[in-house]
Amino acid sequence: MTSPSPALSPAQIEAFIEDGFVRLDHAFPSALAEAALPILWGATGCDPNDPTTWAKPVVRLSGFADPPFREAANTPLLRSTFNQLVGEGRWVPRGGLGSFPVRFPSPEAPGDDGWHVDASFGTENPDFFEWRVNLHSQGRALLMLFLFSDVGEEDAPTRIRIGSHRDVARYLAPHGDGGRSLRQFLDDGFDWSADRPETLATGPAGTVYLCHPFLVHAAQPHRGSRVKFMAQPPLLPSAPLQIDRRDGNYTPVELAIRIALDKQP
Template identity: 65%
Template sequence: MTTIPRLSDAQIEQFIQDGFVRIDEAFPRELAEEGLAILWRDTGCDPSDPKTWTRPVIRLGGYAQAPFSKAVNMPVLHTAFDQLIGRGRWAPRFSLGTFPVRFPSPEDPGDAGWHVDASYPGEDPTDFFSYRINVHSRERALLMLFLFSDVGEHDAPTRIRRGSHLDVARLLEPAGEAGLSFMELAGKLDMTARRPEALATGEKGTVYLCHPFLVHSAQPHHGTKPRFMAQPPLHLAEPFRLEREDSGYSPVEIAIKQGLRGRS
């Protein structure tokens, strides 16, 4: 019987303190190549002709074909989900949703602001900027970054503010169950600028599992090869709880509680 790799105690502690953990070879490169063929086709661009790469970013969405559904359901990821959220507390998913494909370009992509991904609809379900997030991370268990191309430091890797999820917990607490909208929270994130920055680099097949409160940002692409990365949420099967009689807190919950206590 094959032993499924598990996150080490050090990796779980890193997740709690930094807000993310990187898993190399989380899904096979062969799956990434199969997915790339589908994604390139849908961009309408020629992978061998940079003259066809005329926009800094092309957004592709709704990917549930086999390479994508298999990638998100690798045993190593399911095991990590159990460790970070709790067995039975997360909802299975079978797609990778949106791919913002970033191309080498001198143009500003127009979406490179620091933010936290919101989780549930606000007043207007059609307006993403009105989506909301609260201190219990309603509906969202994790932010996940799936690398379908090799991503170096010049290839528009997602920028991450280490430990910023702890600050965000404190920002959200006064808003209670109603939480804050995407834009309301984004307007408060200057306080996280002191946090050290990390880059979500890695070879295709790498996955970053991120705390749902982690502050992150896109950036312009200064490399030579387009970057293909999915950034789906993992949803909750049951709400996070910040008060448990049995003290059976998940690492996501522990990080929120540490943030609220002012530990950073």
């Protein structure tokens, strides 16, 4: 099979290394989002036409492997971008998408809107807060945000601390392969990234944000009127990330870590 043509410009790749994310417009057709929404609404147990059934600020749905989700995860644009950011042959194609934290307009606090990074290994532990992250991002090549509904500034867009992936790399560096647990991250706090500028993951359905696995981000209360549907799956690596390669053939994900640790000019 012929590899897809490069999707990102050199400037976009540099921005990913510097900022920790890149936004892809029209990453998958909006028609796939429209086909997926009835499936997602059915799984929530809520009526899209009756806001009185929207009783909770957030309903969490697991993964979906129906055709709209499989196709959305595997467009030529996304495959090309995965190759550019993670390396050709270094990632695992997805058979679907999940999880979906479906966010409803609500005066209640969602209870999950603190700053954090997503854990990537140790997930066999029943205690979620013991899941872990290490400097090689074991088990995660990218954090991805797939917008299945239009998301404006009032629709609980994910908050992103620009450049915070470099702070996390420096935080993890002394802790070896064992890394740090989510509990240790939270106990230590995220004040060391608090001075980073923030942006919001907004956009029409079909937009995808591809994020460095160390990017600090957070949910927020929903102040709008339309329900937000977003998948936040990982892109799994087929081989561990490396920050000391003999051939020097580093991917943008790896380069960002090396720069944070002053290993790269």
